[in-house]
Amino acid sequence: DQQVKQNSPSLSVQEGRISILNCDYTNSMFDYFLWYKKYPAEGPTFLISISSIKDKNEDGRFTVFLNKSAKHLSLHIVPSQPGDSAVYFCAAGVENAGKSTFGDGTTLTVKP
Amino acid sequence: DTGVSQNPRHKITKRGQNVTFRCDPISEHNRLYWYRQTLGQGPEFLTYFQNEAQLEKSRLLSDRFSAERPKGSFSTLEIQRTEQGDSAMYLCASSLWQTGVAYEQYFGPGTRLTVT
Numbered sequence: 001d002q003q004v005k006q007n008s009p010s011l012s013v014q015e016g017r018i019s020i021l022n023c024d025y026t027n028s029m030f031d032y033f034l035w036y037k038k039y040p041a042e043g044p045t046f047l048i049s050i051s052s053i054k055d056k057n058e059d060g061r062f063t064v065f066l067n068k069s070a071k072h073l074s075l076h077i078v079p080s081q082p083g084d085s086a087v088y089f090c091a092a093g094v095e096n097a098g099k100s101t102f103g104d105g106t107t108l109t110v111k112p
Numbered sequence: 113d114t115g116v117s118q119n120p121r122h123k124i125t126k127r128g129q130n131v132t133f134r135c136d137p138i139s140e141h142n143r144l145y146w147y148r149q150t151l152g153q154g155p156e157f158l159t160y161f162q163n164e165a166q167l168e169k170s171r172l173l174s175d176r177f178s179a180e181r182p183k184g185s186f187s188t189l190e191i192q193r194t195e196q197g198d199s200a201m202y203l204c205a206s207s208l209w210q211t212g213v214a215y216e217q218y219f220g221p222g223t224r225l226t227v228t
Contacts, residue, residue, distance in 0.1 A: 004154075006154075009152075036219075043205070043219030043220050044155065044203075044219045045218075046216035089154050098143065098160040099157040099170075100157070102147075102154030105153075
């Protein structure tokens with residue numbers, strides 16, 4: 001059973017508009033969540049994280065929202081830029097454990 | 113520090129052969145992770161170390177897979193008697209972990225394994 005799901009394999013937005021990437025999880029033990037970005041031929045790179053004690057975390061153009069009751073988080077990118085085009089992975093974990101559990105990713109394309 | 117490095121970047125091997133991959137983490141990081149990624153999927157956890165101790169192995173990891181981190185620095189992942197289903201990208205990541213605080217993982221570029 002996949003514990004972290006990204007139901008949209010792809011998303012296309014116009015430059016300057018908002019990109020919203022979604023992620024659902026099933027394991028209520030998860031207490032921190034992360035978003036990673038991946039370009040071709042590179043490993044994932046960390047983007048932003050949020051602890052389960054918060055419902056929002058913001059870093060520049062990137063904001064992550066967490067809805068614990070719905071077991072849902074989303075990543076907002078405003079404004080979107082062509083350089084944001086990449087695969088975005090949602091990940092979740094338990095703070096005192098080691099591993100992160102990843103979703104299958106959403107490919108974001110930002111059109112100029 | 114140049115980040116996490118992995119060698120080789122690509123490996124082609126014949127079914128039944130053994131292969132070994134190396135990962136050099138960021139020097140001050142005490143945790144090291146191995147993941148496997150196949151096309152269209154996210155990274156799948158294999159195992160992780162805290163310093164030299166292997167703390168968790170995925171139950172999906174067969175006994176053909178073994179990992180070491182002998183001095184708490186670099187790590188090796190060996191696959192014995194490779195099978196075509198082992199073809200994947202093998203990712204290494206490292207992180208700094210302190211009690212009660214989780215930090216993001218830094219990934220290397222991966223080793224792409226092709227088993228023919």
